[in-house]
Amino acid sequence: MGYPHPSHPKETVVLSEYFGDADARTYAGWVKRGGYEALRTALAMEPQAVIDTVKAAGLRGRGGAGFPAGVKWDFMPKQKSKAHYLCCNADESEPGTFKDREIMRWTPHALIEGCAIAAHAIRAETVFIYIRGEFTEPIRVMQAALDEAYKEGVLGKSAMGTGVPIDIYIHRGAGAYICGEETALMNSIEGKRGNPRIRPPFPAAYGVFGMPTTINNVETLTSALHIIKRGSDWYKGLSLSNPKSTGTKLMSVCGNVVRPGNYEITMGFPMKELIYDLCGGVHDGRTLKAVIPGGSSVPVLTKEEAEACLMDYEGVVEAGSMLGSGGMIVFDDSADMVYQMMRIAKFYAHESCAQCTQCREGTAWTVRILEKILSGKGEMGDLDLLLDVGEQMTGKTICVLADSCAAPVGSAIKKFPEEFEAYIKGARSPAGVFA
Amino acid sequence: MHDTTAHGPVFTGERRTRLDEILARYPTKQAGLLPALWMAQEAHGWISDAAMAEVAEVLELTPAYVKGVVTFYTMYHRHPVGKYFIQVCTTTPCNICGAEGVVEAFLRETGCGELGATSDDSRYTVIEVECLGACGFATPVMINDDFIEGVTPENVPDVLKRYA
Ligand SMILES: Cc1cc2nc3c(=O)[nH]c(=O)nc-3n(C[C@H](O)[C@H](O)[C@H](O)COP(=O)(O)O)c2cc1C
Ligand code: SF4
Ligand code: FES
Numbered sequence: 001m002g003y004p005h006p007s008h009p010k011e012t013v014v015l016s017e018y019f020g021d022a023d024a025r026t027y028a029g030w031v032k033r034g035g036y037e038a039l040r041t042a043l044a045m046e047p048q049a050v051i052d053t054v055k056a057a058g059l060r061g062r063g064g065a066g067f068p069a070g071v072k073w074d075f076m077p078k079q080k081s082k083a084h085y086l087c088c089n090a091d092e093s094e095p096g097t098f099k100d101r102e103i104m105r106w107t108p109h110a111l112i113e114g115c116a117i118a119a120h121a122i123r124a125e126t127v128f129i130y131i132r133g134e135f136t137e138p139i140r141v142m143q144a145a146l147d148e149a150y151k152e153g154v155l156g157k158s159a160m161g162t163g164v165p166i167d168i169y170i171h172r173g174a175g176a177y178i179c180g181e182e183t184a185l186m187n188s189i190e191g192k193r194g195n196p197r198i199r200p201p202f203p204a205a206y207g208v209f210g211m212p213t214t215i216n217n218v219e220t221l222t223s224a225l226h227i228i229k230r231g232s233d234w235y236k237g238l239s240l241s242n243p244k245s246t247g248t249k250l251m252s253v254c255g256n257v258v259r260p261g262n263y264e265i266t267m268g269f270p271m272k273e274l275i276y277d278l279c280g281g282v283h284d285g286r287t288l289k290a291v292i293p294g295g296s297s298v299p300v301l302t303k304e305e306a307e308a309c310l311m312d313y314e315g316v317v318e319a320g321s322m323l324g325s326g327g328m329i330v331f332d333d334s335a336d337m338v339y340q341m342m343r344i345a346k347f348y349a350h351e352s353c354a355q356c357t358q359c360r361e362g363t364a365w366t367v368r369i370l371e372k373i374l375s376g377k378g379e380m381g382d383l384d385l386l387l388d389v390g391e392q393m394t395g396k397t398i399c400v401l402a403d404s405c406a407a408p409v410g411s412a413i414k415k416f417p418e419e420f421e422a423y424i425k426g427a428r429s430p431a432g433v434f435a
Numbered sequence: 436m437h438d439t440t441a442h443g444p445v446f447t448g449e450r451r452t453r454l455d456e457i458l459a460r461y462p463t464k465q466a467g468l469l470p471a472l473w474m475a476q477e478a479h480g481w482i483s484d485a486a487m488a489e490v491a492e493v494l495e496l497t498p499a500y501v502k503g504v505v506t507f508y509t510m511y512h513r514h515p516v517g518k519y520f521i522q523v524c525t526t527t528p529c530n531i532c533g534a535e536g537v538v539e540a541f542l543r544e545t546g547c548g549e550l551g552a553t554s555d556d557s558r559y560t561v562i563e564v565e566c567l568g569a570c571g572f573a574t575p576v577m578i579n580d581d582f583i584e585g586v587t588p589e590n591v592p593d594v595l596k597r598y599a
Contacts, residue, residue, distance in 0.1 A: 093566055093568060096528050098569050098571050098572075137582055173469075175510035191465035191467065192504065193504055193507040194508075252571055260570075260573070296528075340531060343530050344527050347527070347565050
C-alpha cells in the first residue's frame with residue numbers, strides 16, 4: 001500500500017506491502033496475508049539450513065554497517081553450552097532514519113516472525129527487541145502483537161507446537177542515541193549506562209549477560225522472513241547494479257522534498273529517480289543542493305554526485321559516501337550548510353557517551369568552532385583546524401560515533417568551502433542566535 | 436535538592452506483581468533497572484531520590500549506582516515537570532523544515548518563555564530534543580506519551596487545545 005504515500009510503480013514492494021493497512025496488524029489479518037508460513041517452514045528446517053539460505057540470499061545488515069546477516073549468524077556457537085540471545089535493534093535514532101518505526105507500527109507480526117526465524121537459526125531461546133523510549137506507539141502495537149502471538153501459541157515453550165522454545169520481550173530504551181550501538185544496547189539491557197564495550201570479545205562469544213548473542217536491525221530481521229518464504233534465488237535476483245548488494249531497501253527520505261516518506265527500492269536504484277520521480281523533487285523554485293544519503297553519520301554528496309549515484313552499498317561508496325541506514329536527508333539551495341553542520345555536530349556532542357577523549361572533546365570543539373564561524377568571528381585557519389580535529393576523531397575510538405561527527409562536517413568543508421568562507425570573510429551576516 | 440515531594444512507595448500491589456513478571460525475563464535483577472525506573476516515573480511523574488533509593492533496594496543495587504544510570508538517560512526526569520511535557524525535535528532534518536519556528540511557537544503559546552522552564556500555571560514544560568525517529572513527518576512533537584506528526588508554527592495553537 002505504502003505510507004504515507006501510496007506505493008509508486010517504481011518501488012519494489014516487499015517489506016512495505018502492508019504499510020497503512022491496519023488489518024495487517026492483527027494476528028488474524030497477518031495469517032490471512034500468508035503470515036507465519038515462513039516461520040513454520042523455518043522451524044521445520046535445521047538451524048544451519050536457515051543460516052545457509054540467508055547467506056545465499058546475500059542479505060546484509062540494514063542498521064548501517066551492511067555486514068552479511070547469514071555470516072553473522074554463523075559466528076554463533078553450534079554446540080550449545082549456555083543460553084543464546086538475539087537482540088533486535090529498534091533504537092532507530094540516526095537522524096534521517098524512520099523506517100523501523102513504520103515496520104513496527106504496521107507489520108508487527110512480520111518483525112515477530114523475522115525475530116523467531118533468526119532465533120531458531122542461532123539457537124536462541126530469548127529475544128529482546130530494544131525499542132527507543134520515544135516510540136510509544138510502536139511499543140504499544142508491538143506489545144499487542146506479542147500478546148496475540150503468545151495466545152496463539154506462536155511463541156513460548158513450544159513455538160508453533162514444534163517443541164522449539166522462543167520467548168520475545170520488548171526492552172524499552174530511555175533516551176540515548178548511543179544505545180543503538182550494539183554493545184551499548186547490550187549494556188542498556190543489562191541495566192547499565194549505555195557505554196559501548198571494547199571489542200574483542202565480540203557479541204557472538206560474549207554478548208548480553210556474557211552469553212553468545214547476535215544483534216540485528218529491525219529491517220534485516222524482517223527481510224529474512226521474505227527470504228525463507230520466497231527463496232534465496234528470488235532475493236538475490238533483486239539487484240540492479242552490484243551483485244554484492246541484494247534485496248530491497250527501505251529508504252527514508254526527509255528534508256527539502258515535496259513528498260518525504262519511506263520508499264522501498266531494489267538495491268542499485270538510481271538516487272536521481274528516487275528524489276525527482278518518487279519524492280517529487282525539491283519544492284517549486286528551489287534547486288537541489290546536497291544529500292546526506294545514509295543517516296547523518298556519512299559524508300555529504302553534492303547535487304552532481306547524488307544525481308549520478310546508484311543506491312547500493314558499493315554505489316554510494318563510489319559516489320563518495322555510504323548507504324548506512326538508508327536515511328536520506330535532502331537539502332535544497334535554501335539550506336545553510338554551515339549552520340546545519342553545526343546542528344549535526346551538536347547532535348553528536350549531545351549523544352557522545354564521553355568515554356573516549358577524542359569523541360568527548362572532538363565533538364564539543366567541533367560545535368564551538370562552527371559556532372565561532374557562524375557568529376562572524378571565524379578565521380581561515382579554523383577550517384584546517386576543523387579538518388584536523390576530525391582526523392583525530394576518525395578510527396581512534398571505542399565506537400564510531402566520533403567518526404560519524406567528523407564525516408559529514410569534513411565533507412561539507414571540502415565540498416562547500418565557499419559557504420564557510422562567506423561567514424569568515426564577512427560576506428554573510430552572522431546566523432540566528434549567533435548574530 | 437529537588438527532593439521536596441514526599442511520595443508513597445512505588446512497588447506495592449499491582450506494580451510489585453508487574454515488576455516481578457518483568458524480572459522473570461532476565462537472568463539478573465539489575466536488568467530490571469530500566470523497566471523499574473519507567474514504573475517509578477509513571478507512578479510519580481518524575482524520579483526522586485527517594486524513588487531511586489526504593490528501586491535500589493528492590494533490585495539489590497546501591498542508590499549511587501541507580502543515580503548513575505538515571506542521569507545517563509535523557510527521558511528520566513529528575514525533577515517535577517509541567518503537566519504536559521512537550522518535546523520538539525530540532526535536529527538537522529527537522530531543522531531545515533522549520534523546527535526552530537515550532538519551538539518558538541510553543542514557547543510563546545504556552546507562556547513558558549524559555550526552554551526547560553515550567554509555565555507559571557505548572558501546565559507546560561517545553562524542551563528541544565534530538566531526532567525523534569520520524570524525520571519524514573517534520574516536525575514531530577511528543578506531548579507526554581502522545582506522538583504528534585507534522586506540527587508547524589501555525590498549527591501549534593490547535594495542537595495545544597487538546598492539552599489544556
Ligand atoms: C553510534 C551508533 C548508533 C547506532 N544506532 C543504530 C540504530 O539506531 N539502529 C540500528 O539498527 N543500528 C544502529 N547502529 C549499528 C549497530 O551497532 C549494529 O551494527 C546493527 O544493529 C547490527 O544490525 P545489522 O547487522 O542487522 O545491521 C549504530 C551504531 C553506532 C556506532
Ligand atoms: S566514540 Fe564516543 S560514543 Fe563511542 S564509546 Fe567513545 S566516547 Fe562513547
Ligand atoms: S530529525 Fe526530527 S525526527 Fe529525526
